[in-house]
Structures are given as structure tokens and as C-alpha cells.
Amino acid sequence: MTYVLSTGIEPPAVPALRRLDPRLRIVSAVAFAVTAVALQSLSLLTVMLLVAVMLMIAAKLPVGQTIKRVIAMDSFIIVMIAFLPFTMEGTPIFTLFGFPASYEGLIRAIEIALTANAVVMAMLALAGSMEEVTFGQALHRLKVxxxxxxxxxxxxxxxxxxxxxxxxxxxxxxxxxxxxxxxxxxxxxxxxxxxxxxxxxxxxxxxxxxxxxxRGFTGTLPMTQRFELRGFDVVFALGFSVFMTAMLMKEYLL
CATH class of the missing domain: 1.10.287 (Helix Hairpins)
Structure with a gap:
């Protein structure tokens, strides 16, 4: 006879985003990064940033740890962003200590800030929430x-x-x-x-x-995990592809 000890506490539900096929999550993260880098419109980049925030919420990442990672990235590029308005030629909008700041430089600095934050947040939500071994095996299945x-x-x-x-x-x-x-x-x-x-x-x-x-190591590691696309994966892939295509068409065609 088998006895099952019940604690009365149900295990936490896995967020839907984390149940996606790991291969799809990696491809989606790369596609999001490429699309964000290709955009220049501040309105479209703002939309990409909002989508990245929604992905982070859907992945249920730890708030404190995620904010620290984003701040670490921002601190890396803050110097470049701060000096860009003063080093890029264009229409002066104000002067600081005798150095004119250009409107074009300010716009480019905002563009870089929006792009970098959107890409980092999407990467953390899609790829950063995976187990390390799963990430490696998914790369192997993607023919890396x-x-x-x-x-x-x-x-x-x-x-x-x-x-x-x-x-x-x-x-x-x-x-x-x-x-x-x-x-x-x-x-x-x-x-x-x-x-x-x-x-x-x-x-x-x-x-x-x-x-x-x-222990018999011959230069290759066993890749035992198997991945399979399900209905939810296909729906996410189609919706994500349509959104990325719409962003690019809005930027370059409309």
C-alpha cells in the first residue's frame, strides 16, 4: 500500500511564457532584438519597450533582481547617452558649461536608451528565465x-x-x-x-x-532533452511574428 503525504500546499503554477518551447523562446528573443535595433521611431520603440515589460510580467521574474540587472545595463551606457547630445552635430537646444547640446543628439540618446532597455528586458523574460542546461540543449537543437x-x-x-x-x-x-x-x-x-x-x-x-x-568522456555531451511544439507555441509564434512584421512595416513602408 502506498501512502501519499499531502501538505495542503499546491505547487506554484508555471507562468505560461515559461511553458513555451525553449527553442521558440530563443528565436523570439533574437527576433525581438533584431527588430528593436532596426527601428528608429521613438513611438515604435516605446511600444517595443512596453511589450518587453509585458513579457517580463508574463514571465513573473523576480522584481528586485530584474531591476538590478536592468540598472546595471543602464549604468554601462549612461555615460555614452549623457555625452551624445554634446558630441553629435545638429540644432542646438541648450548649452551646458559652454557646450551646446543638439536636438538630434538628444533624440539619438533617447533612441539608444529605449532600444537597449527593450532588448535587455525581452532577453531576460524570454531567454533569461530558462534553466541553464535547458538553454544549452535548446541551442544544440537549433544547430548551434x-x-x-x-x-x-x-x-x-x-x-x-x-x-x-x-x-x-x-x-x-x-x-x-x-x-x-x-x-x-x-x-x-x-x-x-x-x-x-x-x-x-x-x-x-x-x-x-x-x-x-x-568516466568515458569522448568530447561530446549527451543531449537528452526533447522539445516539441504544441498548439500554444504555434499561436504565440504566429502572434509574435505578426507583431514584429507590423513594427517593421510601420517603420519602413508606412
């Missing part, structure tokens, strides 16, 4: 070169190991009284840190390769 897929899977698997190794080395430096500053000793110390990281990474990779060969 096997070496690139293997490199991706190994990187995902061992990047945390390298991070822990870095933290141990930094902790060892702190225990020896190291305090970073703007001097030659600090630069040499960080250089030694990078060198030790590379040496330990090479040694670990050799041990991992030997262990994998002992």
Missing part, C-alpha cells in the same frame, strides 16, 4: 555548433567554482593585512591575484578533464 554549446555549459557549471576560488584568495589577502589603495603594492597584489586565478583555473580544468575521461 556543438563546441560553443559545450563551452557555454562548462562555463555555467564552473563559473561559480571560480568565484569561490577568487573569494578564498581575497580572504587570504585580507587575513594578511592587505588593504587596496592607489599604489604600486596594490597593483602588484591584484596582478598576483589574477595570475593565481589563471594558474588554479588551469590546474582545475586539467583535473576535471582527467576525471571526465575516466
Amino acid at each position: 555548433p556543438a563546441k560553443l554549446v559545450h563551452l557555454l555549459l562548462f562555463t555555467i557549471r564552473y563559473i561559480e567554482v571560480l568565484r569561490q576560488e577568487y573569494r578564498r584568495l581575497r580572504q587570504a589577502m585580507k587575513c594578511r593585512g592587505f588593504r587596496p589603495g592607489t599604489n604600486g603594492h596594490t597593483y602588484r597584489s591584484f596582478g598576483y591575484l589574477v595570475g593565481m586565478m589563471l594558474i588554479r583555473a588551469m590546474e582545475r580544468s586539467e583535473r576535471i578533464m582527467d576525471a571526465m575521461k575516466c
